[in-house]
Amino acid sequence: MTVLVTGGAGYIGSHMVLSLADAGQDVVVLDNLVTGFDWAIDGRATFVQGNAGDIDFVVSLIEKYRITEIIHFAGSIVVPESVTNPLKYYANNTSTSRNLIEAAVKGGVKHFIFSSTAAVYGMTGLAPVVEDTPLHPMSPYGRSKLMTEWMLADVAAAHPMTYGVLRYFNVAGADPQKRSGQSTPLATHLIKVACQTALGQREKMDIFGTDYETPDGTCVRDYIHVTDLIAAHALLLNHLRKGGESTTLNCAYGRGYSVREVVETVRKVSGVNFRADEGPRRAGDPASITATGQKVRALLGWKPQHDDLNEIVETAYAWERHLMTRNR
DSSP: OEEEEETTTSHHHHHHHHHHHHTTOEEEEEEOOSSOOGGGSOTTSEEEESOTTOHHHHHHHHHHHTEEEEEEOOSOOOHHHHHHOHHHHIIIIIIHHHHHHHHHHHHTOOEEEEEEEGGGTBSOOSSOBOTTSOOBOOSHHHHHHHHHHHHHHHHHHHSSOEEEEEEEOEEEOOOTTSSOOOOOTTOOOHHHHHHHHHTTSSSOEEEEOSOSSSTTSSOEEOEEEHHHHHHHHHHHHHHHHTTOOOEEEEEOOSOOEEHHHHHHHHHHHHTOOOOEEEEOOOTTOOSEEOBOOHHHHHHHOOOOSOOOHHHHHHHHHHHHHHHHHHTO
């Protein structure tokens, strides 16, 4: 069995490659390197540069490497950008996923795992969501991901392929062994931005919105360590391989932290009282997004090992320091 990981040169994809390689599995990475880094790909994987939306090319890869499963990470992920440039997101996310799914069907791929997002829920209020919470995405990013969820369900009903959808909440942190982390210099992830500011790579950071209906007025998110997220992928892959039914799962700890709480945690970990300016809300940002995470625990036996904001920040901060050394 060989697993194709699209977007395997990116943040979360590169961690998936590490996990699969550590488990002794054969891995092929497909990435166009527009936002990913070839140096982030573990040397035990086979790397192919190309477009996940090129149907004929992907079919040829499936045949050449005898690929039986696809884990699909490739795509665009910045919510505000999706509001100002929606067509980019419908092209990079929805259209590419549609073509990749067609290639999977043509190539006889057995299992397909898709990285979706909490953004499919939209404005949910302050209560944690569950998998059957009504879906009302507020941004083209969320809608582009939801469309792929729908496509997978329809295709799996018509063809002999099972799938798993994992709806990510706010992924953060880095591999504890410092083998990979969030490496995009201008990434918009809050914890990364705060760590970069603490290290003097940014003059300041911004807090977008202080008038939300949350305890301290700033947005609340459920932050999950990337290593725990990848563990859920590995368990889901095993579930499908054993004949488990297609499923959609939230990946979250069940507890949220506000922007101000995250900023203060980064200040504590770094020992730097960096500048954080308060400004207006961004378009497409819900006040709070958290999830119970009960279904993924019950179905897959997922047991988070890094459910601690301090640890998440510590690994993210260590990775940023590592990048500074690496890029000299």
